Amino acid sequence: MIKIYHNYSISKKSYIHVGGRVKTYCECDDLYESIKYLKNKNFISIGNTSKILFNFSYCSKLFFCFTNKKIVFFKDVFFAYSGISLYELYFRLKNKNITGFSLLATIPGFLGGSIVNNSSFKEQCISDLLIKILVFQDNKLIFLSKEELNLSYRNSSLKKDNLLIIGGYFKIIKGSKENIKKEFLLANKYRLEKQKFTFNSLGSTFKNTEKYQIGKILDNLSLKGYIFSKSVKVSPLHANFILIKPYSSSKDVNNLIKFLEKVLYNYLGEKISKEIQIINKDGRE
Structure with a gap:
Protein backbone atom coordinates (compact mmCIF):
# COMPACT_ATOMS: atom_id res chain seq x y z
CA MET A 1 0.00 0.00 0.00
CA THR A 67 8.38 -0.01 4.85
CA ASN A 68 8.41 -3.70 3.84
CA LYS A 69 9.42 -5.85 6.86
CA LYS A 70 9.36 -9.35 5.36
CA ILE A 71 12.08 -11.99 5.73
CA VAL A 72 12.44 -14.83 3.23
CA PHE A 73 14.43 -17.89 4.33
CA PHE A 74 16.43 -20.18 2.06
CA LYS A 75 18.71 -23.10 2.91
CA ASP A 76 21.86 -21.25 3.98
CA VAL A 77 20.85 -17.60 3.54
CA PHE A 78 17.92 -15.30 4.18
CA PHE A 79 16.69 -12.14 2.47
CA ALA A 80 15.39 -9.33 4.69
CA TYR A 81 13.58 -6.28 3.35
CA SER A 82 15.01 -2.92 4.35
CA GLY A 83 11.96 -1.67 6.30
CA ILE A 84 12.42 -4.09 9.19
CA SER A 85 13.89 -2.74 12.43
CA LEU A 86 17.07 -4.32 13.77
CA TYR A 87 15.23 -5.37 16.92
CA GLU A 88 12.45 -7.13 15.00
CA LEU A 89 15.06 -8.76 12.77
CA TYR A 90 16.92 -10.08 15.82
CA PHE A 91 13.70 -11.27 17.48
CA ARG A 92 12.44 -13.19 14.45
CA LEU A 93 15.87 -14.71 13.75
CA LYS A 94 16.27 -15.71 17.40
CA ASN A 95 13.09 -17.76 17.16
CA LYS A 96 14.76 -19.73 14.36
CA ASN A 97 18.04 -20.10 16.32
CA ILE A 98 19.87 -17.76 13.93
CA THR A 99 22.64 -15.71 15.52
CA GLY A 100 24.72 -12.67 14.53
CA PHE A 101 22.29 -9.81 15.22
CA SER A 102 21.75 -9.78 19.00
CA LEU A 103 24.06 -6.82 19.69
CA LEU A 104 22.87 -4.88 16.65
CA ALA A 105 19.30 -5.18 17.95
CA THR A 106 20.06 -2.44 20.48
CA ILE A 107 20.52 0.07 17.63
CA PRO A 108 17.27 1.99 16.93
CA GLY A 109 17.34 1.77 13.16
CA PHE A 110 15.89 0.00 10.14
CA LEU A 111 17.92 -2.53 8.19
CA GLY A 112 18.25 -0.28 5.13
CA GLY A 113 19.77 2.62 7.03
CA SER A 114 21.99 0.23 8.96
CA ILE A 115 23.44 -1.09 5.71
CA VAL A 116 23.98 2.48 4.47
CA ASN A 117 25.79 3.39 7.70
CA ASN A 118 27.47 -0.03 8.10
CA SER A 119 26.18 0.00 11.66
CA SER A 120 28.12 -1.73 14.40
CA PHE A 121 28.05 -2.27 18.14
CA LYS A 122 30.97 -3.79 20.00
CA GLU A 123 32.12 -6.86 18.01
CA GLN A 124 29.07 -7.08 15.70
CA CYS A 125 28.74 -5.23 12.39
CA ILE A 126 25.76 -5.35 10.02
CA SER A 127 28.06 -6.28 7.13
CA ASP A 128 29.64 -9.29 8.90
CA LEU A 129 27.13 -11.75 7.42
CA LEU A 130 26.05 -9.63 4.45
CA ILE A 131 26.42 -11.23 1.00
CA LYS A 132 24.76 -8.75 -1.37
CA ILE A 133 21.96 -6.19 -1.51
CA LEU A 134 19.17 -5.36 -3.92
CA VAL A 135 18.70 -1.68 -4.79
CA PHE A 136 16.54 0.44 -7.07
CA GLN A 137 18.75 2.88 -8.98
CA ASP A 138 18.63 4.48 -12.43
CA ASN A 139 15.08 3.15 -12.90
CA LYS A 140 16.09 -0.50 -12.49
CA LEU A 141 16.67 -3.16 -9.86
CA ILE A 142 20.36 -3.94 -9.34
CA PHE A 143 22.23 -6.46 -7.20
CA LEU A 144 25.36 -5.09 -5.52
CA SER A 145 27.85 -7.42 -3.88
CA LYS A 146 29.26 -6.64 -0.45
CA GLU A 147 32.58 -5.78 -2.11
CA GLU A 148 30.91 -3.13 -4.30
CA LEU A 149 29.63 -1.15 -1.31
CA ASN A 150 33.04 0.28 -0.30
CA LEU A 151 32.32 -0.53 3.33
CA SER A 152 34.39 1.05 6.08
CA TYR A 153 33.86 1.98 9.72
CA ARG A 154 30.22 3.14 9.85
CA ASN A 155 30.28 4.18 6.23
CA SER A 156 29.53 2.98 2.69
CA SER A 157 29.16 4.33 -0.84
CA LEU A 158 25.35 4.20 -0.51
CA LYS A 159 24.87 7.67 0.99
CA LYS A 160 23.42 9.22 -2.14
CA ASP A 161 20.09 10.42 -3.51
CA ASN A 162 17.97 8.48 -6.03
CA LEU A 163 18.97 5.14 -4.52
CA LEU A 164 16.59 2.87 -2.60
CA ILE A 165 17.79 -0.20 -0.72
CA ILE A 166 15.21 -2.95 -1.16
CA GLY A 167 16.91 -5.46 1.14
CA GLY A 168 19.88 -7.70 1.71
CA TYR A 169 20.95 -11.35 1.58
CA PHE A 170 22.71 -12.63 4.70
CA LYS A 171 24.41 -15.88 5.69
CA ILE A 172 22.56 -18.06 8.19
CA ILE A 173 24.63 -18.96 11.27
CA LYS A 174 22.93 -21.20 13.80
CA GLY A 175 23.22 -20.70 17.54
CA SER A 176 21.50 -21.37 20.84
CA LYS A 177 18.30 -19.37 21.38
CA GLU A 178 19.24 -18.95 25.05
CA ASN A 179 22.72 -17.61 24.24
CA ILE A 180 21.34 -15.29 21.55
CA LYS A 181 18.85 -13.82 24.03
CA LYS A 182 21.53 -13.54 26.74
CA GLU A 183 23.79 -11.58 24.35
CA PHE A 184 20.97 -9.15 23.61
CA LEU A 185 20.06 -8.63 27.28
CA LEU A 186 23.68 -7.90 28.23
CA ALA A 187 24.10 -5.47 25.33
CA ASN A 188 20.82 -3.74 26.15
CA LYS A 189 21.82 -3.42 29.81
CA TYR A 190 25.07 -1.77 28.73
CA ARG A 191 23.16 0.66 26.51
CA LEU A 192 20.79 1.62 29.31
CA GLU A 193 23.63 2.17 31.78
CA LYS A 194 25.88 4.16 29.44
CA GLN A 195 23.38 5.91 27.19
CA LYS A 196 20.16 6.42 29.16
CA PHE A 197 18.98 9.86 28.10
CA THR A 198 16.04 12.05 29.06
CA PHE A 199 16.26 13.87 25.69
CA ASN A 200 16.27 12.42 22.16
CA SER A 201 19.59 11.70 20.46
CA LEU A 202 20.95 10.69 17.06
CA GLY A 203 23.69 8.61 18.67
CA SER A 204 27.36 9.25 18.00
CA THR A 205 27.81 12.62 16.33
CA PHE A 206 31.33 12.03 14.99
CA LYS A 207 33.12 8.90 13.84
CA ASN A 208 35.87 7.47 15.99
CA THR A 209 39.14 6.80 14.19
CA GLU A 210 42.03 4.43 14.80
CA LYS A 211 43.80 7.29 16.58
CA TYR A 212 40.94 9.04 18.37
CA GLN A 213 38.00 8.21 20.61
CA ILE A 214 35.97 11.37 20.02
CA GLY A 215 33.86 11.08 23.16
CA LYS A 216 36.98 10.91 25.35
CA ILE A 217 38.54 13.90 23.59
CA LEU A 218 35.42 16.05 24.05
CA ASP A 219 35.25 14.90 27.67
CA ASN A 220 38.89 15.93 28.22
CA LEU A 221 37.99 19.32 26.74
CA SER A 222 35.31 19.68 29.45
CA LEU A 223 32.45 19.55 26.94
CA LYS A 224 30.53 16.67 28.52
CA GLY A 225 27.19 18.15 29.60
CA TYR A 226 27.84 21.42 27.73
CA ILE A 227 24.54 23.34 27.41
CA PHE A 228 24.26 25.04 24.01
CA SER A 229 20.64 26.21 24.29
CA LYS A 230 17.50 25.47 26.29
CA SER A 231 16.70 22.52 24.03
CA VAL A 232 20.10 21.26 22.81
CA LYS A 233 23.13 20.11 24.79
CA VAL A 234 26.02 17.65 24.89
CA SER A 235 25.16 14.53 26.87
CA PRO A 236 26.44 14.47 30.47
CA LEU A 237 27.00 10.70 30.03
CA HIS A 238 28.69 10.51 26.61
CA ALA A 239 30.32 13.60 25.10
CA ASN A 240 29.94 12.36 21.51
CA PHE A 241 26.15 12.37 21.88
CA ILE A 242 23.97 15.46 21.45
CA LEU A 243 20.69 15.54 23.38
CA ILE A 244 17.74 17.23 21.71
CA LYS A 245 14.30 18.11 23.03
CA PRO A 246 11.44 17.20 20.65
CA TYR A 247 10.51 19.95 18.17
CA SER A 248 13.74 21.85 18.81
CA SER A 249 15.22 24.10 16.16
CA SER A 250 17.30 22.15 13.64
CA LYS A 251 19.44 25.28 13.40
CA ASP A 252 20.41 24.91 17.08
CA VAL A 253 21.37 21.26 16.55
CA ASN A 254 23.38 22.05 13.42
CA ASN A 255 25.13 25.00 15.07
CA LEU A 256 26.18 22.84 18.02
CA ILE A 257 27.58 20.24 15.60
CA LYS A 258 29.52 22.98 13.79
CA PHE A 259 30.82 24.31 17.13
CA LEU A 260 32.06 20.85 18.16
CA GLU A 261 33.59 20.34 14.69
CA LYS A 262 35.55 23.57 15.08
CA VAL A 263 36.71 22.63 18.59
CA LEU A 264 37.91 19.22 17.38
CA TYR A 265 39.67 20.70 14.35
CA ASN A 266 41.47 23.31 16.46
CA TYR A 267 42.53 20.66 18.97
CA LEU A 268 43.48 17.82 16.60
CA GLY A 269 44.55 19.80 13.55
CA GLU A 270 42.43 17.64 11.27
CA LYS A 271 38.79 17.32 10.27
CA ILE A 272 36.75 14.55 11.89
CA SER A 273 33.96 12.97 9.84
CA LYS A 274 30.39 13.16 11.06
CA GLU A 275 28.46 9.98 11.73
CA ILE A 276 25.18 11.88 11.61
CA GLN A 277 23.77 12.58 8.15
CA ILE A 278 22.51 16.12 7.58
CA ILE A 279 19.88 16.84 4.94
CA ASN A 280 19.62 20.52 4.02
CA LYS A 281 17.03 22.15 1.77
CA ASP A 282 19.13 21.25 -1.30
CA GLY A 283 19.63 17.62 -0.28
CA ARG A 284 22.24 15.58 1.57
CA GLU A 285 25.23 17.48 2.89
Missing part, protein backbone atom coordinates in the same frame (compact mmCIF):
# COMPACT_ATOMS: atom_id res chain seq x y z
CA ILE A 2 1.29 3.45 -0.90
CA LYS A 3 0.67 6.62 1.11
CA ILE A 4 1.47 10.05 -0.32
CA TYR A 5 1.51 13.29 1.68
CA HIS A 6 2.01 16.82 0.39
CA ASN A 7 3.39 19.78 2.37
CA TYR A 8 4.27 17.23 5.04
CA SER A 9 5.89 18.09 8.38
CA ILE A 10 8.97 15.85 8.37
CA SER A 11 9.26 16.27 12.16
CA LYS A 12 6.47 13.66 12.36
CA LYS A 13 8.83 11.17 10.71
CA SER A 14 12.04 12.43 12.33
CA TYR A 15 13.47 10.18 15.06
CA ILE A 16 14.21 13.29 17.14
CA HIS A 17 11.01 15.12 16.03
CA VAL A 18 12.97 17.95 14.41
CA GLY A 19 12.64 19.40 10.90
CA GLY A 20 10.48 21.56 8.65
CA ARG A 21 8.09 20.72 5.83
CA VAL A 22 8.76 18.80 2.62
CA LYS A 23 6.96 19.13 -0.68
CA THR A 24 6.16 15.40 -0.81
CA TYR A 25 6.61 12.48 1.57
CA CYS A 26 5.69 8.95 0.49
CA GLU A 27 5.87 5.54 2.14
CA CYS A 28 5.09 2.14 0.66
CA ASP A 29 5.47 -1.50 1.69
CA ASP A 30 5.06 -3.03 -1.78
CA LEU A 31 8.14 -3.45 -3.97
CA TYR A 32 6.57 -3.09 -7.40
CA GLU A 33 4.25 -0.27 -6.38
CA SER A 34 7.30 1.56 -5.02
CA ILE A 35 9.24 1.08 -8.25
CA LYS A 36 6.29 2.24 -10.33
CA TYR A 37 5.95 5.40 -8.24
CA LEU A 38 9.67 6.26 -8.14
CA LYS A 39 10.35 5.66 -11.82
CA ASN A 40 11.82 8.77 -13.48
CA LYS A 41 11.63 10.72 -10.20
CA ASN A 42 14.37 12.34 -8.12
CA PHE A 43 14.04 11.28 -4.50
CA ILE A 44 15.74 10.99 -1.12
CA SER A 45 15.34 7.61 0.55
CA ILE A 46 14.95 7.59 4.34
CA GLY A 47 14.23 4.91 6.93
CA ASN A 48 13.86 5.22 10.69
CA THR A 49 15.89 8.48 10.49
CA SER A 50 17.77 7.61 13.70
CA LYS A 51 20.98 9.06 12.18
CA ILE A 52 19.47 11.95 10.18
CA LEU A 53 19.10 15.64 10.99
CA PHE A 54 16.58 17.43 8.76
CA ASN A 55 18.12 20.90 8.70
CA PHE A 56 15.58 23.02 6.82
CA SER A 57 12.31 24.88 7.23
CA TYR A 58 11.13 23.73 3.78
CA CYS A 59 12.52 21.30 1.22
CA SER A 60 11.12 20.83 -2.29
CA LYS A 61 12.49 17.27 -2.58
CA LEU A 62 10.52 14.00 -2.63
CA PHE A 63 11.22 11.89 0.47
CA PHE A 64 10.49 8.17 0.23
CA CYS A 65 10.36 5.46 2.91
CA PHE A 66 10.19 1.75 1.99
Whole structure:
Protein backbone atom coordinates (compact mmCIF):
# COMPACT_ATOMS: atom_id res chain seq x y z
CA MET A 1 0.00 0.00 0.00
CA ILE A 2 1.29 3.45 -0.90
CA LYS A 3 0.67 6.62 1.11
CA ILE A 4 1.47 10.05 -0.32
CA TYR A 5 1.51 13.29 1.68
CA HIS A 6 2.01 16.82 0.39
CA ASN A 7 3.39 19.78 2.37
CA TYR A 8 4.27 17.23 5.04
CA SER A 9 5.89 18.09 8.38
CA ILE A 10 8.97 15.85 8.37
CA SER A 11 9.26 16.27 12.16
CA LYS A 12 6.47 13.66 12.36
CA LYS A 13 8.83 11.17 10.71
CA SER A 14 12.04 12.43 12.33
CA TYR A 15 13.47 10.18 15.06
CA ILE A 16 14.21 13.29 17.14
CA HIS A 17 11.01 15.12 16.03
CA VAL A 18 12.97 17.95 14.41
CA GLY A 19 12.64 19.40 10.90
CA GLY A 20 10.48 21.56 8.65
CA ARG A 21 8.09 20.72 5.83
CA VAL A 22 8.76 18.80 2.62
CA LYS A 23 6.96 19.13 -0.68
CA THR A 24 6.16 15.40 -0.81
CA TYR A 25 6.61 12.48 1.57
CA CYS A 26 5.69 8.95 0.49
CA GLU A 27 5.87 5.54 2.14
CA CYS A 28 5.09 2.14 0.66
CA ASP A 29 5.47 -1.50 1.69
CA ASP A 30 5.06 -3.03 -1.78
CA LEU A 31 8.14 -3.45 -3.97
CA TYR A 32 6.57 -3.09 -7.40
CA GLU A 33 4.25 -0.27 -6.38
CA SER A 34 7.30 1.56 -5.02
CA ILE A 35 9.24 1.08 -8.25
CA LYS A 36 6.29 2.24 -10.33
CA TYR A 37 5.95 5.40 -8.24
CA LEU A 38 9.67 6.26 -8.14
CA LYS A 39 10.35 5.66 -11.82
CA ASN A 40 11.82 8.77 -13.48
CA LYS A 41 11.63 10.72 -10.20
CA ASN A 42 14.37 12.34 -8.12
CA PHE A 43 14.04 11.28 -4.50
CA ILE A 44 15.74 10.99 -1.12
CA SER A 45 15.34 7.61 0.55
CA ILE A 46 14.95 7.59 4.34
CA GLY A 47 14.23 4.91 6.93
CA ASN A 48 13.86 5.22 10.69
CA THR A 49 15.89 8.48 10.49
CA SER A 50 17.77 7.61 13.70
CA LYS A 51 20.98 9.06 12.18
CA ILE A 52 19.47 11.95 10.18
CA LEU A 53 19.10 15.64 10.99
CA PHE A 54 16.58 17.43 8.76
CA ASN A 55 18.12 20.90 8.70
CA PHE A 56 15.58 23.02 6.82
CA SER A 57 12.31 24.88 7.23
CA TYR A 58 11.13 23.73 3.78
CA CYS A 59 12.52 21.30 1.22
CA SER A 60 11.12 20.83 -2.29
CA LYS A 61 12.49 17.27 -2.58
CA LEU A 62 10.52 14.00 -2.63
CA PHE A 63 11.22 11.89 0.47
CA PHE A 64 10.49 8.17 0.23
CA CYS A 65 10.36 5.46 2.91
CA PHE A 66 10.19 1.75 1.99
CA THR A 67 8.38 -0.01 4.85
CA ASN A 68 8.41 -3.70 3.84
CA LYS A 69 9.42 -5.85 6.86
CA LYS A 70 9.36 -9.35 5.36
CA ILE A 71 12.08 -11.99 5.73
CA VAL A 72 12.44 -14.83 3.23
CA PHE A 73 14.43 -17.89 4.33
CA PHE A 74 16.43 -20.18 2.06
CA LYS A 75 18.71 -23.10 2.91
CA ASP A 76 21.86 -21.25 3.98
CA VAL A 77 20.85 -17.60 3.54
CA PHE A 78 17.92 -15.30 4.18
CA PHE A 79 16.69 -12.14 2.47
CA ALA A 80 15.39 -9.33 4.69
CA TYR A 81 13.58 -6.28 3.35
CA SER A 82 15.01 -2.92 4.35
CA GLY A 83 11.96 -1.67 6.30
CA ILE A 84 12.42 -4.09 9.19
CA SER A 85 13.89 -2.74 12.43
CA LEU A 86 17.07 -4.32 13.77
CA TYR A 87 15.23 -5.37 16.92
CA GLU A 88 12.45 -7.13 15.00
CA LEU A 89 15.06 -8.76 12.77
CA TYR A 90 16.92 -10.08 15.82
CA PHE A 91 13.70 -11.27 17.48
CA ARG A 92 12.44 -13.19 14.45
CA LEU A 93 15.87 -14.71 13.75
CA LYS A 94 16.27 -15.71 17.40
CA ASN A 95 13.09 -17.76 17.16
CA LYS A 96 14.76 -19.73 14.36
CA ASN A 97 18.04 -20.10 16.32
CA ILE A 98 19.87 -17.76 13.93
CA THR A 99 22.64 -15.71 15.52
CA GLY A 100 24.72 -12.67 14.53
CA PHE A 101 22.29 -9.81 15.22
CA SER A 102 21.75 -9.78 19.00
CA LEU A 103 24.06 -6.82 19.69
CA LEU A 104 22.87 -4.88 16.65
CA ALA A 105 19.30 -5.18 17.95
CA THR A 106 20.06 -2.44 20.48
CA ILE A 107 20.52 0.07 17.63
CA PRO A 108 17.27 1.99 16.93
CA GLY A 109 17.34 1.77 13.16
CA PHE A 110 15.89 0.00 10.14
CA LEU A 111 17.92 -2.53 8.19
CA GLY A 112 18.25 -0.28 5.13
CA GLY A 113 19.77 2.62 7.03
CA SER A 114 21.99 0.23 8.96
CA ILE A 115 23.44 -1.09 5.71
CA VAL A 116 23.98 2.48 4.47
CA ASN A 117 25.79 3.39 7.70
CA ASN A 118 27.47 -0.03 8.10
CA SER A 119 26.18 0.00 11.66
CA SER A 120 28.12 -1.73 14.40
CA PHE A 121 28.05 -2.27 18.14
CA LYS A 122 30.97 -3.79 20.00
CA GLU A 123 32.12 -6.86 18.01
CA GLN A 124 29.07 -7.08 15.70
CA CYS A 125 28.74 -5.23 12.39
CA ILE A 126 25.76 -5.35 10.02
CA SER A 127 28.06 -6.28 7.13
CA ASP A 128 29.64 -9.29 8.90
CA LEU A 129 27.13 -11.75 7.42
CA LEU A 130 26.05 -9.63 4.45
CA ILE A 131 26.42 -11.23 1.00
CA LYS A 132 24.76 -8.75 -1.37
CA ILE A 133 21.96 -6.19 -1.51
CA LEU A 134 19.17 -5.36 -3.92
CA VAL A 135 18.70 -1.68 -4.79
CA PHE A 136 16.54 0.44 -7.07
CA GLN A 137 18.75 2.88 -8.98
CA ASP A 138 18.63 4.48 -12.43
CA ASN A 139 15.08 3.15 -12.90
CA LYS A 140 16.09 -0.50 -12.49
CA LEU A 141 16.67 -3.16 -9.86
CA ILE A 142 20.36 -3.94 -9.34
CA PHE A 143 22.23 -6.46 -7.20
CA LEU A 144 25.36 -5.09 -5.52
CA SER A 145 27.85 -7.42 -3.88
CA LYS A 146 29.26 -6.64 -0.45
CA GLU A 147 32.58 -5.78 -2.11
CA GLU A 148 30.91 -3.13 -4.30
CA LEU A 149 29.63 -1.15 -1.31
CA ASN A 150 33.04 0.28 -0.30
CA LEU A 151 32.32 -0.53 3.33
CA SER A 152 34.39 1.05 6.08
CA TYR A 153 33.86 1.98 9.72
CA ARG A 154 30.22 3.14 9.85
CA ASN A 155 30.28 4.18 6.23
CA SER A 156 29.53 2.98 2.69
CA SER A 157 29.16 4.33 -0.84
CA LEU A 158 25.35 4.20 -0.51
CA LYS A 159 24.87 7.67 0.99
CA LYS A 160 23.42 9.22 -2.14
CA ASP A 161 20.09 10.42 -3.51
CA ASN A 162 17.97 8.48 -6.03
CA LEU A 163 18.97 5.14 -4.52
CA LEU A 164 16.59 2.87 -2.60
CA ILE A 165 17.79 -0.20 -0.72
CA ILE A 166 15.21 -2.95 -1.16
CA GLY A 167 16.91 -5.46 1.14
CA GLY A 168 19.88 -7.70 1.71
CA TYR A 169 20.95 -11.35 1.58
CA PHE A 170 22.71 -12.63 4.70
CA LYS A 171 24.41 -15.88 5.69
CA ILE A 172 22.56 -18.06 8.19
CA ILE A 173 24.63 -18.96 11.27
CA LYS A 174 22.93 -21.20 13.80
CA GLY A 175 23.22 -20.70 17.54
CA SER A 176 21.50 -21.37 20.84
CA LYS A 177 18.30 -19.37 21.38
CA GLU A 178 19.24 -18.95 25.05
CA ASN A 179 22.72 -17.61 24.24
CA ILE A 180 21.34 -15.29 21.55
CA LYS A 181 18.85 -13.82 24.03
CA LYS A 182 21.53 -13.54 26.74
CA GLU A 183 23.79 -11.58 24.35
CA PHE A 184 20.97 -9.15 23.61
CA LEU A 185 20.06 -8.63 27.28
CA LEU A 186 23.68 -7.90 28.23
CA ALA A 187 24.10 -5.47 25.33
CA ASN A 188 20.82 -3.74 26.15
CA LYS A 189 21.82 -3.42 29.81
CA TYR A 190 25.07 -1.77 28.73
CA ARG A 191 23.16 0.66 26.51
CA LEU A 192 20.79 1.62 29.31
CA GLU A 193 23.63 2.17 31.78
CA LYS A 194 25.88 4.16 29.44
CA GLN A 195 23.38 5.91 27.19
CA LYS A 196 20.16 6.42 29.16
CA PHE A 197 18.98 9.86 28.10
CA THR A 198 16.04 12.05 29.06
CA PHE A 199 16.26 13.87 25.69
CA ASN A 200 16.27 12.42 22.16
CA SER A 201 19.59 11.70 20.46
CA LEU A 202 20.95 10.69 17.06
CA GLY A 203 23.69 8.61 18.67
CA SER A 204 27.36 9.25 18.00
CA THR A 205 27.81 12.62 16.33
CA PHE A 206 31.33 12.03 14.99
CA LYS A 207 33.12 8.90 13.84
CA ASN A 208 35.87 7.47 15.99
CA THR A 209 39.14 6.80 14.19
CA GLU A 210 42.03 4.43 14.80
CA LYS A 211 43.80 7.29 16.58
CA TYR A 212 40.94 9.04 18.37
CA GLN A 213 38.00 8.21 20.61
CA ILE A 214 35.97 11.37 20.02
CA GLY A 215 33.86 11.08 23.16
CA LYS A 216 36.98 10.91 25.35
CA ILE A 217 38.54 13.90 23.59
CA LEU A 218 35.42 16.05 24.05
CA ASP A 219 35.25 14.90 27.67
CA ASN A 220 38.89 15.93 28.22
CA LEU A 221 37.99 19.32 26.74
CA SER A 222 35.31 19.68 29.45
CA LEU A 223 32.45 19.55 26.94
CA LYS A 224 30.53 16.67 28.52
CA GLY A 225 27.19 18.15 29.60
CA TYR A 226 27.84 21.42 27.73
CA ILE A 227 24.54 23.34 27.41
CA PHE A 228 24.26 25.04 24.01
CA SER A 229 20.64 26.21 24.29
CA LYS A 230 17.50 25.47 26.29
CA SER A 231 16.70 22.52 24.03
CA VAL A 232 20.10 21.26 22.81
CA LYS A 233 23.13 20.11 24.79
CA VAL A 234 26.02 17.65 24.89
CA SER A 235 25.16 14.53 26.87
CA PRO A 236 26.44 14.47 30.47
CA LEU A 237 27.00 10.70 30.03
CA HIS A 238 28.69 10.51 26.61
CA ALA A 239 30.32 13.60 25.10
CA ASN A 240 29.94 12.36 21.51
CA PHE A 241 26.15 12.37 21.88
CA ILE A 242 23.97 15.46 21.45
CA LEU A 243 20.69 15.54 23.38
CA ILE A 244 17.74 17.23 21.71
CA LYS A 245 14.30 18.11 23.03
CA PRO A 246 11.44 17.20 20.65
CA TYR A 247 10.51 19.95 18.17
CA SER A 248 13.74 21.85 18.81
CA SER A 249 15.22 24.10 16.16
CA SER A 250 17.30 22.15 13.64
CA LYS A 251 19.44 25.28 13.40
CA ASP A 252 20.41 24.91 17.08
CA VAL A 253 21.37 21.26 16.55
CA ASN A 254 23.38 22.05 13.42
CA ASN A 255 25.13 25.00 15.07
CA LEU A 256 26.18 22.84 18.02
CA ILE A 257 27.58 20.24 15.60
CA LYS A 258 29.52 22.98 13.79
CA PHE A 259 30.82 24.31 17.13
CA LEU A 260 32.06 20.85 18.16
CA GLU A 261 33.59 20.34 14.69
CA LYS A 262 35.55 23.57 15.08
CA VAL A 263 36.71 22.63 18.59
CA LEU A 264 37.91 19.22 17.38
CA TYR A 265 39.67 20.70 14.35
CA ASN A 266 41.47 23.31 16.46
CA TYR A 267 42.53 20.66 18.97
CA LEU A 268 43.48 17.82 16.60
CA GLY A 269 44.55 19.80 13.55
CA GLU A 270 42.43 17.64 11.27
CA LYS A 271 38.79 17.32 10.27
CA ILE A 272 36.75 14.55 11.89
CA SER A 273 33.96 12.97 9.84
CA LYS A 274 30.39 13.16 11.06
CA GLU A 275 28.46 9.98 11.73
CA ILE A 276 25.18 11.88 11.61
CA GLN A 277 23.77 12.58 8.15
CA ILE A 278 22.51 16.12 7.58
CA ILE A 279 19.88 16.84 4.94
CA ASN A 280 19.62 20.52 4.02
CA LYS A 281 17.03 22.15 1.77
CA ASP A 282 19.13 21.25 -1.30
CA GLY A 283 19.63 17.62 -0.28
CA ARG A 284 22.24 15.58 1.57
CA GLU A 285 25.23 17.48 2.89
